[in-house]
Amino acid sequence: xxxxxxxPDRRAKRNVLVLVAAQAxxxxxxxxxxxxxxxxxxSLAPNVCWATLPITAAVIGSMLxxxxxxxxxxxxxxxxxxxxxxxxGAIGGALGAYALYTSNFALFxxxxxxxxxxxxxxxxxxxxxxxTASDAYRPKAISLVMAGGLLSAVIxxxxxxxxxETMVIPFLGTYIAVMGLNLVGVFLFTLxxxxxxxxxxxxxxxxxxxxxxxxxxxxxxxxxxxxxSYALMNLVMTSSPLAVVGCGFTANNAADVVTAHVLAMYxxxxxxxxxxxxxxxxxxxxxxxxxxxxxxxxAIAGVDLANFFVALALLGVGWNFGFxxxxxxxxxxxxxxxxxxxxxxNDLVVFGGVTLASFSSGGLMNCSGGSVQxxxxxxxFAMLPFLVLAGGALIWLAMQPRETRA
Numbered sequence: 327x328x329x330x331x332x333x334p335d336r337r338a339k340r341n342v343l344v345l346v347a348a349q350a351x352x353x354x355x356x357x358x359x360x361x362x363x364x365x366x367x368x369s370l371a372p373n374v375c376w377a378t379l380p381i382t383a384a385v386i387g388s389m390l391x392x393x394x395x396x397x398x399x400x401x402x403x404x405x406x407x408x409x410x411x412x413x414x415g416a417i418g419g420a421l422g423a424y425a426l427y428t429s430n431f432a433l434f435x436x437x438x439x440x441x442x443x444x445x446x447x448x449x450x451x452x453x454x455x456x457x458t459a460s461d462a463y464r465p466k467a468i469s470l471v472m473a474g475g476l477l478s479a480v481i482x483x484x485x486x487x488x489x490x491e492t493m494v495i496p497f498l499g500t501y502i503a504v505m506g507l508n509l510v511g512v513f514l515f516t517l518x519x520x521x522x523x524x525x526x527x528x529x530x531x532x533x534x535x536x537x538x539x540x541x542x543x544x545x546x547x548x549x550x551x552x553x554x555s556y557a558l559m560n561l562v563m564t565s566s567p568l569a570v571v572g573c574g575f576t577a578n579n580a581a582d583v584v585t586a587h588v589l590a591m592y593x594x595x596x597x598x599x600x601x602x603x604x605x606x607x608x609x610x611x612x613x614x615x616x617x618x619x620x621x622x623x624x625a626i627a628g629v630d631l632a633n634f635f636v637a638l639a640l641l642g643v644g645w646n647f648g649f650x651x652x653x654x655x656x657x658x659x660x661x662x663x664x665x666x667x668x669x670x671x672n673d674l675v676v677f678g679g680v681t682l683a684s685f686s687s688g689g690l691m692n693c694s695g696g697s698v699q700x701x702x703x704x705x706x707f708a709m710l711p712f713l714v715l716a717g718g719a720l721i722w723l724a725m726q727p728r729e730t731r732a
Contacts, residue, residue: 337519338459342470344517345451349474350481352412352511353448355419355504357482357588359384359441361581362490364568364688366497370431378688380438381564384418385684387442388449389677395446396670403522404454405515411447412512414440419505426498437501444508449673452650453665456657457520465607465654466599472650473595479588483581490577523665533664536671547723548655549672551611553679554716555648558618558709561683562625562641563587565691565705566634572698573629583634590642598650607654612720614647619713622706629699637706648716 360381368377391414399407418440425434455471456464489499539545566587567580602610621640624633656672690708691701 350477414443618644
């Protein structure tokens, strides 16, 4: 006889395959942009302290569009929201290319805002993986979709190497490639098989309000840990190409460091779901925070190329455990009616934190201390208070009675 309990996961596994492909193809633009946007911004900006402003603008765009895209998906389905994100990424690539052609820093920043639309939509891939999955398969579905980033970690930096110097204007070819990735990738979303949410019946409960959700202990702690994990990863990664090049290495060395980092972000995803299922999401999040602290320690210890590789690899693994663990914590608590509301709220908070981290990164790197080395140390020392905050939140949650956590 057919195992009826396994039937829902047939659909979920098909959706996971589509989302993995989307992570690989469309997701390649993120390591591309994080590798070159700071370097390109440094050449265009009137003040080097603003070098990472384009990356900050991308994160701001993601923060501002998280709630509208979540609402769009709640009403019209995941495919519609993901297609809008890809179109935003394509516009960002086109505007970025034109800004480089005309040496227009303001337009380059505006282009990054449109890239943020794609970045916001990509953040919902992990939630889409959980939509049709059973409770048992959900952690694995989330982690497998995140593992799709492993391919993007290879594709993105290699495309940077192939395209960065293909035209007279550095990085112009890279932004044209970004536009192409989005236009090709948008067709993938027609293959998704995720039912549109049913409109609530007149008078039916719509679930808890945003204020009630955020006051739920398990949800609040999950959001804190997701925000800290993502923000600290962005804080250090944003500055790393500037630090690598500033310490005398090449742009290709910077691309290789970013490749190692993004590989480390996604490679653990093949077993993160199994670890969460066995040990619990909270313990895996705690392990991620410890690894993030280790990344900071290695970075502070020296500026040899090996230090950059090891520190950025640890940063990626720490982000993986912290962010996937926190996402799993979050998806366990909302009802069907609350999902869209909570996911939009969560990504608004997460990318709000990432925006502050990205904005701070350039200032800490270029405008604190009298050298590249001093700036790089300032970036990594800045991680400490936020790691303490997230670790304290996990300890507080563990002390709460089980019946009051959710």
